[in-house]
Amino acid sequence: MNKTPEAISVQSKDQENLLVLLEEAQNKFGYLSQELMVELAESLGISISEVYGVATFYSFLYTQPQGRYVIKVCQSLPCFLKNAEMIIKSLEQELGIRLGETTSDGKFSFQLTNCIGACDKAPAMMINNDVYVDLTPDRISEILKACE
Amino acid sequence: MPEKRIVLRNCDVIDPRSITTYLDRDGFKALEKAHSMAPEQIIEEIKASALRGRGGAGFPCGLKWELTKKSPGDEKYVICNADEGEVGTFKDRYILERDPFTLIEGMTIAGYAIGAKKSFIYLRAEYYYLLDLLVNALSQAREKGFLERFDIDIRLGAGAYICGEESALMESIEGKRGDVRYRPPFPPTKGLWGEPTVINNVETLMNIPQIILNGAHWFSQTGTEQSKGTKVFSVSGDVKRPGVYELVLGSRLKELVEDLALAEKVKMVQIGGATGRIIPYDMIDTPLSFETILGAGAITVFEESRDVIDVVYRTMEFLAEESCGKCSPCREGTEVMVEILEKLTRGEGSERDITLLEQLSEAMMLSSLCGLGQAAPNPVMDSLQYFRGDYENRIRESQSGVAA
Numbered sequence: 001m002n003k004t005p006e007a008i009s010v011q012s013k014d015q016e017n018l019l020v021l022l023e024e025a026q027n028k029f030g031y032l033s034q035e036l037m038v039e040l041a042e043s044l045g046i047s048i049s050e051v052y053g054v055a056t057f058y059s060f061l062y063t064q065p066q067g068r069y070v071i072k073v074c075q076s077l078p079c080f081l082k083n084a085e086m087i088i089k090s091l092e093q094e095l096g097i098r099l100g101e102t103t104s105d106g107k108f109s110f111q112l113t114n115c116i117g118a119c120d121k122a123p124a125m126m127i128n129n130d131v132y133v134d135l136t137p138d139r140i141s142e143i144l145k146a147c148e
Numbered sequence: 149m150p151e152k153r154i155v156l157r158n159c160d161v162i163d164p165r166s167i168t169t170y171l172d173r174d175g176f177k178a179l180e181k182a183h184s185m186a187p188e189q190i191i192e193e194i195k196a197s198a199l200r201g202r203g204g205a206g207f208p209c210g211l212k213w214e215l216t217k218k219s220p221g222d223e224k225y226v227i228c229n230a231d232e233g234e235v236g237t238f239k240d241r242y243i244l245e246r247d248p249f250t251l252i253e254g255m256t257i258a259g260y261a262i263g264a265k266k267s268f269i270y271l272r273a274e275y276y277y278l279l280d281l282l283v284n285a286l287s288q289a290r291e292k293g294f295l296e297r298f299d300i301d302i303r304l305g306a307g308a309y310i311c312g313e314e315s316a317l318m319e320s321i322e323g324k325r326g327d328v329r330y331r332p333p334f335p336p337t338k339g340l341w342g343e344p345t346v347i348n349n350v351e352t353l354m355n356i357p358q359i360i361l362n363g364a365h366w367f368s369q370t371g372t373e374q375s376k377g378t379k380v381f382s383v384s385g386d387v388k389r390p391g392v393y394e395l396v397l398g399s400r401l402k403e404l405v406e407d408l409a410l411a412e413k414v415k416m417v418q419i420g421g422a423t424g425r426i427i428p429y430d431m432i433d434t435p436l437s438f439e440t441i442l443g444a445g446a447i448t449v450f451e452e453s454r455d456v457i458d459v460v461y462r463t464m465e466f467l468a469e470e471s472c473g474k475c476s477p478c479r480e481g482t483e484v485m486v487e488i489l490e491k492l493t494r495g496e497g498s499e500r501d502i503t504l505l506e507q508l509s510e511a512m513m514l515s516s517l518c519g520l521g522q523a524a525p526n527p528v529m530d531s532l533q534y535f536r537g538d539y540e541n542r543i544r545e546s547q548s549g550v551a552a
Contacts, residue, residue, distance in 0.1 A: 017323035023306060057325040060273045060307030076235045077418070077462055078384040078448055114309060114466055115421075116274040117238040119384035119448075120391045129276040 016044055018054050022061055031062040059113065067102045067109035069147050072126040075112040078119035087123050088112075090137040094144055107147070150399040151408070152370070154378050155354045156392070159246035164281055167288040170249040176294055178357035182257045190261040191217060194356070196364035198376040203229055203312075203349030204420065204444040205519070206375075212346055215336035217262045219344035226258045226267035227321070227340065227347040231305055231312035233272060234421035235466060236446035239380040240350040242392045244278050247354075248285035252300065254353035257360060259298035262346055267298065270317050272305040279304075309470035313518050314347045316472060327474045328518040349444070351380055371397040375437035379445050385418075386451035387411040395436070402432045405449055413452045416534070421446040422463045423523035426530040456535045457542060461489035463527045471520060478521025481512040485528060492539065495546040502532065502539060 021040060026032055032055045041048040055061050062070075073079075073088055092098060095108050102109040118124035121133035132143055153159070162169040170176075182190055195210030216224060228251065232240040244251070255267055269282065282302060289295050303321050305311050311320045315329035318340050339345025355377060359367045368376045375397040381404055384390045388410035395404060401419070405411045414429045419436075420443020427434060427441065436442055450459060468482035485508060488501045509525030516522045532539060 019306065019320060019323040021323075023304065054323070054325055058306035058308050060305075076466060077422075077459065078236050080462065081385050081448075081450070081454075113274075113307065114470065115233065115235040115237075117232055117241045117272075119236050119238050119382065122384065122390075126274065129273075131274070131277055 018044065018046075018051065019058075022051075022055055026061055030068075031065050033063075037063075065102070067107050069107060069127050070109045070111070072111055072113035072116075074114070074116050074118070074122070074124050076115035076119075078115070079122040079124060082122035084123040086137060087125065087135050087140065090140045094140055108144070150395045150403055151393060152378050152396050153394050154358055155243070155250075155351055155380050156247075156394045157358075158250060159243065162247060162249070164246050164248055165284060167249060167285070167292060170247075171292075174361065175249055176253055176292075178360040179253050179256055179260075179294060182260055182360050187217065187261045187263065190257065190360065193364050194261070194359060197359045197367040198364075199352065199355055199359065199367065200375065200438060201349055202351035202355070202379065202444065204234065204423075206438045206442070209348065209352055212336060212348070213258065213261050215334075216339075216344045216346045219337050221344040223266065223341075223343050224262055224264040225340045225343060225345040226255055226262065226264050227314075227317065227345060228255055228267070228269040228300075228353055229312060229314065229317060229347055229349050230269050230275065231272045231317060232275070232350070233309035233312040233470075234423070234444055234446055235463075236384050236418065236421050236448040237382045237444050238384075239382045239392050239445060241275055241278070242382075243350055243354060243380070244275065244282065248282050249289070250354050250357055251350060252285060252289050252294070254356035255300055256294060256298050257356050258346055258348065258353065262344070264346070265298055267300045268303045268321060268340075269300060270303050270305060270311070270321060272312075273307050276304065309466075310472045310518075310520060313520065315518070317347065318345070325472070327472050328520075330517070351444075372435070372437045372439065374439045375442070379436065379442065381436070381445040381447050383409045383447045383449070385447075385449040386414070386454070387449050397437050397442075398435050400432075401427075401434050401436055401441075401447075404436070404447060405432065409447075409449070411449045411451070414449055415452045415454055416450050416456065416459075418448040418450070418459070418463075418527070419443055419446070421448075422466050423520060423526060426460075426527055426534065428534040455493075456531050456538045457489065457492050460527045460531045461486070461493050464489055464524070467520060467524045471524075472518075475515075475517035475521060477512045477514075478516045478518075478524065481508050481516075481521065482524055484508060485524070489528075492542055495542065497539075497543050497546055499543065502543075506532070 037051045041051045118133045123135045124133045191214050199209040200206040308326045310316045311326040316326035320326045335345040371377050378394050380394045416428050418426050419441050424443040464485045468486045471478045473479045491497050509529050512525050
């Protein structure tokens, strides 16, 4: 999983910053399990629903296990105008899974996301924290192969 | 050609990984000059420049700083809003990729002016790949001693459009759900952790060093009566040359879309993203300014074959999904609009649906807690105003049993 960069300095206020802690936990464990959220709530002395509320608010936080590589295809208008639908179909074919699913070997998960700010090089997608632009069905194969 | 690179003056000129290349272009001279001025003088200069926020709201920057400076508080903050979630907007990404130093300098000047020692860059999670670059730029600035009296931390978002709204952004930095706050109080009075806070868009802060170096008078010579300076536009969609363009405010949409971005057979243009305006091609001569039409400058072009109702439907889907859910007008209103529009795209609908859209729009504009809900009706209302025929044809087809 991705290392939390040192830039996200955990200052004294942050010892209790729920969002920062959830992001760190997700980096370590890949997703936020129920057990993890309960433990976090207990250690911070806050309600489980508060932890759950923050965990489910942000689309980049997951409460279900994900593949090692989480593919997020942009579904917003500028990418739609540049054939994002074809990219989605290509991915479905290459991976053999539908949106919202994970491959049986646990390698890839596949979902939609909203505008990622790459509209000048649409259609675009993210795989974990990396952005891939100017996508074509051919490039999809190459990109997936390069994911070890 | 109305292209004028003030904000973008260093982009593709300096090396964003080397502060030396920035120093060679008058880098941090504005900060030096600022330190020789009283904070009040700096604020007066920014006020005199008439710089307005570049993130979409266009609030007078100098006034924001002044209110924050005057508010009592022990620990004030500067926040740079680098959430850039508005659909079709990527100018801040472009800027951060190429010139993080001007941003750092702008923030530092802001901090000095309002009396803040701490600040944050709230960077959307989708721009995570820029983190290294920013961290590197900050550490070089620190090494050179520019961040002695004022430091900058980076806080990441986690995939929530509403966290580009200033109050939801602050909630997010505080570690909570990105719920919108009731206002008043506004950030200059009570912002981050209840302290006086200045929140400015990336592009707004990028303007600061040049204004300090060249003076307010220099800045206010460009632009229109109520919109001074330049604006960085993000152009995408059905154009041959998508990308970032910086133009003098008051330039016409036609110059941007047709002359620079090479669009042809345009049906309509969406200006300001999902919460922006939609205008038909016959208004292509409209000047781009705060007093006419602007937003944060996202320009998405749709050519003749595009389906207006589908465009509006997809826009509403986005807004309904991203609504924080706190206030009923937005949470419920966007959902109902999505349902109605989805019916219409499938070729099912009636005149009653249009009436309902109009009534909902009014209610949402009047009573939503923030700009998302207040502006969500824009694409619906604009498309009904300029493309009502498309809606009526769709309804007529569905009622006569002809496929849409």
